[in-house]
Every structure is written in structure tokens, then in C-alpha cells.
Amino acid sequence: MGGDVFSAIRELKRGGVVALPTETVYGLAANALDAKAVEKIYHIKERPPSNPLIVHVLGGTWIEKYANLGDNPGRVKKLVENFWPGPLTLVLGKKITIPDIVTAGSGKVAIRCPDHELFRSILQACNFPLAAPSANPFGYVSPTTAEQVRQTLGHKVKVIVDGGQCSIGLESTILDLTQNVPKILRPGAIAADEISKILVEPIATYEPIVSENPTSPGQLKQHYSTRTKLELFPNGIRKYAGKTQGSIAVVFNSKPLDLDEIAENFHSSRENIFWFSENGDQSEIARNLFATLQKLDADHYDVIFCERPLRSGIGIAIDDRLLRAAANSTDPKA
Numbered sequence: 635m636g637g638d639v640f641s642a643i644r645e646l647k648r649g650g651v652v653a654l655p656t657e658t659v660y661g662l663a664a665n666a667l668d669a670k671a672v673e674k675i676y677h678i679k680e681r682p683p684s685n686p687l688i689v690h691v692l693g694g695t696w697i698e699k700y701a702n703l704g705d706n707p708g709r710v711k712k713l714v715e716n717f718w719p720g721p722l723t724l725v726l727g728k729k730i731t732i733p734d735i736v737t738a739g740s741g742k743v744a745i746r747c748p749d750h751e752l753f754r755s756i757l758q759a760c761n762f763p764l765a766a767p768s769a770n771p772f773g774y775v776s777p778t779t780a781e782q783v784r785q786t787l788g789h790k791v792k793v794i795v796d797g798g799q800c801s802i803g804l805e806s807t808i809l810d811l812t813q814n815v816p817k818i819l820r821p822g823a824i825a826a827d828e829i830s831k832i833l834v835e836p837i838a839t840y841e842p843i844v845s846e847n848p849t850s851p852g853q854l855k856q857h858y859s860t861r862t863k864l865e866l867f868p869n870g871i872r873k874y875a876g877k878t879q880g881s882i883a884v885v886f887n888s889k890p891l892d893l894d895e896i897a898e899n900f901h902s903s904r905e906n907i908f909w910f911s912e913n914g915d916q917s918e919i920a921r922n923l924f925a926t927l928q929k930l931d932a933d934h935y936d937v938i939f940c941e942r943p944l945r946s947g948i949g950i951a952i953d954d955r956l957l958r959a960a961a962n963s964t965d966p967k968a
């Protein structure tokens with residue numbers, strides 16, 4: 635364990651906030667049982683107190699301390715056995731052990747068991763659950779490297795544990811188990827059909843919601859935004875038909891065959907053409923999505939054009955993040 639791991643444990647034990655790597659994105663963690671520590675997370679992120687936090691645990695045996703398994707405990711058992719540790723967050727009835735500030739007053743708690751060695755060793759050493767949102771200022775792109783956390787929150791967070799680049803790169807799938815039919819509240823690396831196969835029952839798939847008062851505040855329309863204007867184009871398009879102005883970065887899913895021709899087709903130049911993955915691999919696109927957007931955002935283009943993914947598997951989650959990022963990318967706080 636590196637020195638920063640020990641500093642993180644010390645800081646967490648004394649009620650501080652630290653940034654930690656998970657397999658999905660970096661999180662901003664504090665003791666989930668300490669309301670004062672959790673309050674600091676909201677403050678650092680400038681996150682509205684109405685938006686609850688995910689509670690991170692070491693394994694299935696911790697669940698019953700903090701959540702009620704509900705009418706169908708078999709569901710929770712199957713999901714834990716098949717997907718934990720991993721990018722699946724379960725929304726269950728909350729027990730009073732979890733302070734209200736964590737769940738934003740809701741009677742439900744979101745619980746996840748991260749699959750990252752450093753995060754897990756810290757959980758083990760602390761022996762209390764960690765509340766952790768993604769380690770970005772509210773509304774901005776989630777960080778997938780320690781450097782990204784440093785750039786946006788380094789002035790507010792003393793301890794940032796560097797665990798390398800996140801292997802998945804998109805936030806966990808959130809599944810609400812408090813209703814008769816389990817329902818996806820946020821798509822992620824674990825797709826609806828994988829869950830439904832394990833549960834051997836249908837689940838309600840995710841509907842993008844634009845509501846003012848969504849069931850999961852992560853469903854707020856605009857989120858994950860770049861400051862630079864972001865425009866999406868359909869998958870497979872290789873020529874831009876509209877008018878363009880200013881400096882343009884264009885991001886494809888895979889490396890275009892002819893860079894000069896593509897640059898011309900998009901009224902851009904060869905050095906402003908980018909790709910999330912060499913060969914269009916969906917997992918690689920997910921892994922590189924936020925880092926690429928944040929890098930291009932720092933380069934001050936007038937507009938970023940970005941190709942939408944194929945909508946299958948993790949592509950549904952990628953598309954969800956892109957649609958929100960493009961909803962109003964010039965005003966990330968909205």
C-alpha cells in the first residue's frame with residue numbers, strides 16, 4: 635500500500651474527505667456513518683443537498699447493517715453473488731444507521747461494492763462504509779484519473795489516492811429494488827439484460843427522464859457537461875452537412891481511415907480529429923470517454939463534435955452520458 639493509502643485511512647478516520655479510485659470513476663469519499671464528514675462532500679462538490687450519495691461497502695455481508703432487503707431478499711442475494719464487487723448499485727430501503735444527509739432525506743439507500751484493490755483495502759482498514767459521489771464539481775465530467783481530480787478539486791481535497799486509470803470509465807448501473815419490478819435508474823457497464831437473466835424476471839429498463847423532480851437526481855437532464863459546446867452526430871456519419879464556425883474538434887468512436895478526407899468533411903483539420911478507441915471497442919470507448927472530453931474541454935475549441943455510440947450493451951450508458959453532456963454544455967451548473 636502506498637503512502638497516500640495510509641494518509642487516506644487516517645483522514646477518513648478523523649472525519650475528512652479524500653478522493654479514491656474505483657473501477658468506474660474516482661469517488662470523493664467520507665465516513666457514511668458520520669453526518670458531519672458527509673456534509674463536507676456536498677460542500678466540496680457544490681452539490682445540492684437534495685442529491686443523495688452512494689454508500690460503498692466491502693461486501694454483501696455489510697448490506698443488512700444499512701439496508702432492508704425488502705420482500706424479495708433472494709433478488710439481492712443473486713445480484714450480490716453475480717455482480718459484486720462490481721459496477722452495480724442497489725437501491726434498497728434505508729436503515730437508521732445511515733444518516734439522513736447521505737440519502738438526502740429519502741427512505742431509500744443506494745449501496746455498491748467497488749471492485750478496486752485500493753478502495754477495498756481502505757474500506758477494510760476503516761471498517762465503516764464510505765459515502766462517495768464521483769469526484770467532480772457538480773455537473774461536470776466525472777474523473778477517471780487522479781490527475782483529473784487534481785485539476786478540478788485539488789485545491790479542496792488534500793488526499794487523492796492514485797490508482798491509475800479507471801478500468802470501466804463510466805459510473806455504475808443503478809438498480810432500484812424497492813418496487814415490485816426492479817428498475818434501472820442509471821445505465822452503466824452492467825446492462826439490463828444481464829441483470830434480468832440473473833434474476834430470471836423482467837426488469838424495467840431505463841427511460842431517459844427530463845423531469846424536474848426525477849426519482850434519481852442523476853436523471854436530471856443536464857449533467858456530465860463540458861464547458862465547451864458539445865454537439866453529437868449519429869453513429870456512422872462521415873460527413874457533416876450543417877454549417878460550422880470556429881475551431882472544431884471531432885471525436886469518432888474508432889480511428890477514421892482517411893484523416894485528411896474526414897477533416898475536410900467536418901470543416902476541421904487533421905490534428906483536430908480524435909477517436910475514443912482504435913477499433914471502436916465499446917468498453918474502450920467507455921474507458922476513454924470522460925478523459926477525452928475533459929482533455930478537449932481544456933483545449934478551448936469553439937465546439938466539440940462527437941459521434942454517438944451503437945446503442946447496445948455499455949453503449950446505452952455511453953449514449954446517456956453524451957446526451958446529457960450535450961444538453962447544455964455551456965452551463966455546467968444548471
Ligand code: TXA
Pocket residue numbers: 656658659660661662685686687688721723725737740742743744746748766767768769804805806808819849850851852853
Ligand atoms: O460508479 C459510481 O457509482 C460512482 C463511484 C464513485 O462509485 N459514484 C457515483 O456517484 O457515480 P454520484 O453521486 O456521482 O452518482 C450517484 C447517483 C446520483 O445520481 C444519485 O442521485 C443516485 O446515485 N442515488 C444515490 N442515492 C440514491 C437513492 N437513495 N435513491 C435513488 N438514487 C440515488
Ligand code: MG
Pocket residue numbers: 767768776
Ligand atoms: Mg456524479
